[in-house]
Amino acid sequence: MSDSPISRYPVPELNSLPDDVRDRILAVHEKAGFIPNVFLTLAHRPAEFRAFFNYHDAIMEREEGTLTPAEKEMIIVATSALNGCQYCVIAHGALLRVFAKAPKLADQIAINYLHAPISERQKAMLEFAIMLSRTPEQVQRSQYAALYEQGYTDDDIWDIAGITAFFGLSNRMAIVTEMQANDEFYTLARVPR
Amino acid sequence: MSDSPISRYPVPELNSLPDDVRDRILAVHEKAGFIPNVFLTLAHRPAEFRAFFNYHDAIMEREEGTLTPAEKEMIIVATSALNGCQYCVIAHGALLRVFAKAPKLADQIAINYLHAPISERQKAMLEFAIMLSRTPEQVQRSQYAALYEQGYTDDDIWDIAGITAFFGLSNRMAIVTEMQANDEFYTLARVPR
Amino acid sequence: MSDSPISRYPVPELNSLPDDVRDRILAVHEKAGFIPNVFLTLAHRPAEFRAFFNYHDAIMEREEGTLTPAEKEMIIVATSALNGCQYCVIAHGALLRVFAKAPKLADQIAINYLHAPISERQKAMLEFAIMLSRTPEQVQRSQYAALYEQGYTDDDIWDIAGITAFFGLSNRMAIVTEMQANDEFYTLARVPR
Amino acid sequence: MSDSPISRYPVPELNSLPDDVRDRILAVHEKAGFIPNVFLTLAHRPAEFRAFFNYHDAIMEREEGTLTPAEKEMIIVATSALNGCQYCVIAHGALLRVFAKAPKLADQIAINYLHAPISERQKAMLEFAIMLSRTPEQVQRSQYAALYEQGYTDDDIWDIAGITAFFGLSNRMAIVTEMQANDEFYTLARVPR
C-alpha cells in the first residue's frame, strides 16, 4: 500500500505561489517542523487559501473566548469524526493530545465522546456541537437552556457554533480534495511526558 | 404576531462599527436598497464579519468558474432548505428568482428539487451538493464519475463543494443567531417581468 | 424553462366529466377565481375525486373542532414540507397566509417551524403532527401528555391526527401525479393588507 | 394481561348510530361473522366513518385495476409494518393469508418482504410502495422506470400509490385511536386447506 497523493487536486510548487501565501506556509513550517497538508492543498486556489486561514484565525484565535484550546479541539474531533473526515480527525486529534496532555483522549472522542473521560459540561458542549453539525434543522431554544445550566454564556454558544460551522466547512473541503493527513499527526503526543 | 428581532445577539449601531465594516454595510445598502440582516447580525463580531464576507466573495465571485449565478443559488437554496435555515432559503431564494428570472423556481427547489423544472445536469449538481452537505461521510469517487458524465470538471466540483461548504457554515451561524430574513426578500422578483 | 403539465396523468376535459364532479369544479372556480390543479388532476378518476374531497370536507369543515383555520394550515404546511410535496406546501402556504394574515409565516413554517413566530402551544401541535407524519411507529402516550399540558383535548388530538393523516395521503398522490401548483398560489396574500 | 379496550376513544352503541352507519356495520357483521374494530372505532365520528369507507372502496374495489387482491394486501401489510400499525398488519395480514392461500406469507412480509417468497415483480411493487410510504420526498422518475421494466403501467402505479397513501392514513388513525385488532384476525387462515 503506497501512500496516496496529498490532494486529488494539483499541489503547487512553493515558488509559484503569491508571496503572502508562501510566507504563511513557510511560517507554519518553521513553527511546526513540517507543512500540514491543508496548506499545500488549499494553495491550489490562493484566494480561498487566504479566506480559509483568515476565518480559521478569527475563530480559533479569538482572545475574548473562554473555551480552552483543548475544548476547541474536542469540538473539532467529535464533529469531524461523524462527518467522516480523516484529515481533520487525525490532525486535530494530534492537537487535542498536545493541548489536553492526554494521549488517549483524541481516539476516545473520535470513536464515541459519550464514553470519553471528560466533564459533564464538556459533554453538553459536544452534544450541542454535534446536533448543530449533523442536524442543524433540529436546533432550538431548549438546547441553549441546557448549555446555560452548565454555565455557558451566549458568547460561548457563538464560539461553539463558530468552530462547529467552520470545521464543517473544512471537513467538506478535505473530503472533496481527498486531503491526506501528514504522517506526523498520527503519532504526535501519543506518549505522555 | 409581532416580528422577531433581527438576531438573538446584540445588533450594533452602525456608528459604533470599525470603518471597513461600516463601509461594507453602507455599500450593500446603496446597492440593494436595504441592509440584508446577515450584515447587521455578523457585525456583532467584526473579525468574523470580515472573515465571512471575504470567504463569501472568494467563493461566489470567483471569475474562472463556469457555474451560472442561478446555479450557485440553486445549491444554496437546496442545501439550506434541508438544513432548516430560514434566512438562507428566503434571502437566496430571492436571488435565485432574480438570476433565473423564474418566479416559482426557488420555492420548488426549496421544497423538493427532484420535482423542479431544471436540467438533469443541474439535478446531478444538486444531488452531489446535498450528499456533501447532509452526509459528507458517504461521498466517494463514484459521485465524481456521475458529475463527469454530465460534463462537470474537477474545478467545477471544487466550486460546488466550496459553495455547499461555505453556506453550510452560513446556515449554522444563521440558525444559532436566529437571524431573520428581511421582509424584502420574501417578495422580491415573485412577479415575472 | 417552460411550465410542466398540470399532472403526469391525463387531465380530462370538463365536459367529459360526470355532472357532480364538474359541478364541484365549477363551484370552486366561481369561489376562488381559478381551478386549483388538485381538482383537475384527481378528476382523472372520478370515484377517487369524490372520495378525496368528501374526506377533505369531513376533516377540514368539521364544525365542532377548536383548531383555527390557520392552525389547520400550519399542520398541512409543516408536514407537507417534510414530505417534499410542492403542491401542498405552495397551495396550503397561500391559504395559511390568508387565514393567519401573516405574509411570511408559510415560508417560515415550511422551512423550519421551530424558528417560526408561533406559540408554544402551536409548536407542540406541530411537533406531534410531524412525529405522526414522519415516524408514526414512535407515537406513544407520552406525546398525548405533552398535548394535554398545552390544553389540547382528545378530540383536538383526533383532529390534528386526521389532518396529518389526510394530507399525508394527499402529499403522496400529489407526488406520484407530479401535480403542479397553480401560479396564483405562489403570490397569494404575500403583501399584508 | 387483560385485553385493551377497542379504542382510546368512546365506542358508540350500534343503536345510537345514524342508519347508514349502522347498516354498513351490520352488513360487514353478516358477511364476516364479526365486526372488525375499525368500524366501531371510526363510528365515533360518523362523517369521517363515511368518508373513510367510501375512500376505501374507491381504492380497493376499483374494477379496472390489475393488481390482485393478494397484491393489494401485500402493499398494506408491508407499509403498515414499517409504520408500526398493529391493527393494519394483523387485520390485513389475515386477508393476505386468505387471498394468497399462503398461511406464512403475511408474517414473512410483515417482518421483511425482501426475504418473502414473492416474485421480483411483486418485490419491485413493494419497494416503490415502501419508498412512497416512508420517504415520499425521495420518489422520482427513476422509480417509475423500474416499475415499467416489470410491466407495470402508469395506471398500476396510481393504484399502488392510492393503496399506499390510503393505508398510510389508516395506519395513523389506528395508531392514534389505539385501535385493537379483533382476536379473529390473529388466527384466520393460518392453516392451509
Place this chain on the structure above:
Amino acid sequence: MSDSPISRYPVPELNSLPDDVRDRILAVHEKAGFIPNVFLTLAHRPAEFRAFFNYHDAIMEREEGTLTPAEKEMIIVATSALNGCQYCVIAHGALLRVFAKAPKLADQIAINYLHAPISERQKAMLEFAIMLSRTPEQVQRSQYAALYEQGYTDDDIWDIAGITAFFGLSNRMAIVTEMQANDEFYTLARVPR
C-alpha cells in the same frame, strides 16, 4: 409458491455430523417434536454450531437471572423484528406465546412494542434493548438511570444486554443464511388453553 430451502448453504445429513452435534440435534428433536432449522443450518459448520449453542445456553439458561422466560423472549422478538429477521421473530414469537400464555403478544411486540399490553417496566427494558441493538453508539449512563428507576439492577442490565447482543448475532447469521422458520413455529400456541 413452493417453500424455500431451509438455508442458502448446504444442510448436512444427520449421519455425516460429529457425534456431539448430532446428539444435540436428536435431543432437541425428542424434546420439541421437530428440529428447529437453526440447528440444521448451523450444522454446516460444526465448530460454529457448538460455539453458538453454548453461548445461547450461557445466556438463556443462566440460573441467577431475574428476567422471566417470557421477558427474555420479548427482548428477542422486539429486537429481531427491527433487524428484519424472519426466523428469529417467528421462532421466538412462538416461544413468547408459550411462556407468556398470551396468544396475541408476540405479534403485538413484533409490530410495535409501544402498543403492546406489557408493563411500564417491561417497556423500559425493551426501550433499552432496542437502543442497544439498533444504535449502540448512543447508549449512555442516563439509560441505566431509567432502568434503575424501574427496579432493574446492573446484573439485570448485563442480562438484557447479553440477550440483545447474542440475538443480534443470531439475526445476522439467520439473514445471511436465509434460514427459514419451521412451519410449526407459525402456529404454535396461537390458541389459548
Place this chain on the structure above:
Amino acid sequence: MSDSPISRYPVPELNSLPDDVRDRILAVHEKAGFIPNVFLTLAHRPAEFRAFFNYHDAIMEREEGTLTPAEKEMIIVATSALNGCQYCVIAHGALLRVFAKAPKLADQIAINYLHAPISERQKAMLEFAIMLSRTPEQVQRSQYAALYEQGYTDDDIWDIAGITAFFGLSNRMAIVTEMQANDEFYTLARVPR
C-alpha cells in the same frame, strides 16, 4: 483526567477464578505481555467468558477461510467504529496495524473506510459488513452478487458475516460494561519497522 476503571462491573481477582478461565488469562498474558481488558471484564461471569472466547476462536481461527488476518481486523475496526465501541476500535486497530504492517490504516478505516488505501475488493467486503452490521434488514441477494463479482465465495460471505455478527455482540458487551482499552493498544505498531 484520571483513568476510568477497566469495567463498570466488578473485576474478579485472578485467584478467585475457575482454573480454565485463569489459565486462559495467564496464557494470553504470557503471549501478549499484558492482559487485554476484555478478559478481565468478562471473567465477571465465567460461563459467558468461556462462551465468548470459544466463539471468538471458532470464527477467528477457522483454518479453511481465505480472509487474511488484516482483512478480518478491517471488518472489526470498520463496524466497531460505526457502533461507537472504543474498546474494539482501539484494540483491533492495534491488531490491524500489526497484521497489515500499515501504521496509519486503522485510523483511516475507523474514520472513513471509503477514503482508506485498500483495494476495491476490500471495500466491497467492508460495504457488505457495514450493511449487515448497521441495517441487517436491508441485506438482500443483490449484495451477494456484488461480492461474487469481486471473487468472494459463499463461504467467504459466511466468514464476513460471522465476524461482523460476533463483533457486533462484542461491541454491545463492551459498551454496556464500559470496558476500557489497555494503554498498550493505543500505541502498538504505530511506527513502521
